Amino acid sequence: MEVRRSGDSIIVKSTRNEAESEPEILAYLRGQDDLSDIHARLAEDRVLSRGLERVRGFRLIKMPEWECLISYVLATYSNIPRIRKMIDSISERYGHRIAQGAFSFPDIDALRKASAQELRACGLGYRAEYVASICKTLDAAELERLSRLPYEELRADLKTLPGIGDKVADCVSLFGFGRVEAFPVDVWVRRALRRLYSVTGSYETLRCFAKERFGPLAGYAQEYLFFNERVPAKQGNCMFSGD
């Protein structure tokens, strides 16, 4: 096991052989969440209760708000290897070195100094304009104001920023601002809802379904549904549809 700090969260990684199909990150540690209580509540859901054993110990990550916001803007219409590369690239250029070959994520003021053209050179593509624009209209005071808003107002305000739509607004609300009631819907969650709950429809439709079904723990339900759908389960070790 390898433990490292990332902002105010602690990430626990597996150092076992890569051959296993287990996820690289075993657990997201966020001390204040009572996992036994969360699992007990989610176990009331007939579908989730079947898969809770598989996600024992999983905690939602609490990323720094700013790092989370930009990271998810970069993640739009991209893939994991490239997202990692984009983040590494802007960190090297605009962050500060925290160890040999390791750079911090650039803060707002540092990133604001970069032009859209320079950001494009980091491989951000059309996302460069989004990041540059967000840097202009956002500062520490605004982030502080956002952090005090209730979830619905927070996601609405986030959505006014360029490059932030429904999905990114919910990811930032959940992983950055720690709003556990947020329920980001991506292709995997959409797939899980159709397969396990026979629910389809618009983003708003699925979001409302989750709000009613999972309430204030929708974020944890989302993470478990996502993992269950994304990572192939061994036979007899996943959630099954139907009752």
Added chain:
DNA sequence: GCCCAGGAGTGTG
């Protein structure tokens, strides 16, 4: 070379 990615913005029916 070809296809598409953990979406968002814009325009149209």
Added chain:
DNA sequence: CACACTCATGGG
């Protein structure tokens, strides 16, 4: 509101 199209580029 529901689609369709475009966005810029690297990775599989």
